Amino acid sequence: MDFDEKLDELFIDLPEPLEDVGNAISCVRVGKLLYVAGVLPFSDGKIQAPGKAGIELRLDMARLAARTAGVMMLAIVNKELGGTLNKVRRIVKLDGYVASGVDYQNHAKVIDGASELFIQIFGKYGKHVRTAVGVTSLPKNASVELSGIFEIR
Amino acid sequence: MDFDEKLDELFIDLPEPLEDVGNAISCVRVGKLLYVAGVLPFSDGKIQAPGKAGIELRLDMARLAARTAGVMMLAIVNKELGGTLNKVRRIVKLDGYVASGVDYQNHAKVIDGASELFIQIFGKYGKHVRTAVGVTSLPKNASVELSGIFEIR
Amino acid sequence: MDFDEKLDELFIDLPEPLEDVGNAISCVRVGKLLYVAGVLPFSDGKIQAPGKAGIELRLDMARLAARTAGVMMLAIVNKELGGTLNKVRRIVKLDGYVASGVDYQNHAKVIDGASELFIQIFGKYGKHVRTAVGVTSLPKNASVELSGIFEIR
Numbered sequence: 001m002d003f004d005e006k007l008d009e010l011f012i013d014l015p016e017p018l019e020d021v022g023n024a025i026s027c028v029r030v031g032k033l034l035y036v037a038g039v040l041p042f043s044d045g046k047i048q049a050p051g052k053a054g055i056e057l058r059l060d061m062a063r064l065a066a067r068t069a070g071v072m073m074l075a076i077v078n079k080e081l082g083g084t085l086n087k088v089r090r091i092v093k094l095d096g097y098v099a100s101g102v103d104y105q106n107h108a109k110v111i112d113g114a115s116e117l118f119i120q121i122f123g124k125y126g127k128h129v130r131t132a133v134g135v136t137s138l139p140k141n142a143s144v145e146l147s148g149i150f151e152i153r
Numbered sequence: 154m155d156f157d158e159k160l161d162e163l164f165i166d167l168p169e170p171l172e173d174v175g176n177a178i179s180c181v182r183v184g185k186l187l188y189v190a191g192v193l194p195f196s197d198g199k200i201q202a203p204g205k206a207g208i209e210l211r212l213d214m215a216r217l218a219a220r221t222a223g224v225m226m227l228a229i230v231n232k233e234l235g236g237t238l239n240k241v242r243r244i245v246k247l248d249g250y251v252a253s254g255v256d257y258q259n260h261a262k263v264i265d266g267a268s269e270l271f272i273q274i275f276g277k278y279g280k281h282v283r284t285a286v287g288v289t290s291l292p293k294n295a296s297v298e299l300s301g302i303f304e305i306r
Numbered sequence: 307m308d309f310d311e312k313l314d315e316l317f318i319d320l321p322e323p324l325e326d327v328g329n330a331i332s333c334v335r336v337g338k339l340l341y342v343a344g345v346l347p348f349s350d351g352k353i354q355a356p357g358k359a360g361i362e363l364r365l366d367m368a369r370l371a372a373r374t375a376g377v378m379m380l381a382i383v384n385k386e387l388g389g390t391l392n393k394v395r396r397i398v399k400l401d402g403y404v405a406s407g408v409d410y411q412n413h414a415k416v417i418d419g420a421s422e423l424f425i426q427i428f429g430k431y432g433k434h435v436r437t438a439v440g441v442t443s444l445p446k447n448a449s450v451e452l453s454g455i456f457e458i459r
Binding site: 033090092094101102103104105106116118127129132133134151 | 175180184189191205252254292293298
């Protein structure tokens, strides 16, 4: 599988990851596992589709936020691996936090915005275990925050 | 230790895990770690004891939901290991999300519904680190969602 | 790097970790990873700075709670490693749950209370990936709950 070629086919141009600021860093590698966390749906320096899913945010916009955070996650992984996704062996886990109200039930559909992207690119190697839960609020009023574990070749 | 025998002693008949639908899968193995996630308290195809702990759901019902999700987690592990729990070396971690209101404080007691089950079956090998937090809402109006890491022989 | 000396320089006297009660334990080691979880801001047997960040709790107090939970996390790691932090190779991940309302946006600043402590002690080896999310409620009305992964030498 050529995952970089797949990215091109999907016309996805990975952004430059945000610089690490403060205390948290964007990824840590331990053995063959790469931990990526605290990924927010940044696009052109702004949080895309902020707010609460199901309250001020329709499902399609919350899914777009999840996809944008997913693209940012891949940008971080790509940079860590020296400019290629082809060293990814598989995606292991995705934790998805969705800012949403007490009656919300579509968390999985929101996080699918990122999961579907991963499977488009990595095929069966993009399938992962996942949590999708509703949280009261997220940094910068983001609607979605993602954390992931990738297995590297 | 014969964990399968222990299951029998406790009269626990593991259900067939739900088929993987959509993008997330029920478990991923990396080396000797098995990640299991997004486990909801499904029983006979329905979410057991839905709702918010401490609001429409009494503690004993929320604990039952956690236990049911724990049984489902073991069913997934059992299937992945070819129909036995005896290849489990230990349970490493359990993340428990409890749908609950702002005044709720019994998250640990709820998740104990799963933890106690694990210790009944695995003894000291069932003891784990754990998070137990209150979330606004969960998929399908479930009261509990679990994610776990198992170490395999 | 002598992390124990650094602790002394910062006048940090690690408390005795709470005894494991019930079903969850304070840490589990698998290979070179040490999982620590469910850490609440206990100080002298009481939860420090309880309540909701941004509602009854000012930012500086919520940060103090995060720092206190961070100290407790280090106390657990120190004990597990036989009374030294010098066997820590690096901090891998920190998951921070902040009890807070729907409008809250300072989750990262709160969890920085723990992250800054880790970097003061471990320098670049203390930098970690991190999640910081807002939850409805936490056990014992704590304002912060932490979970971490440490890599051990």
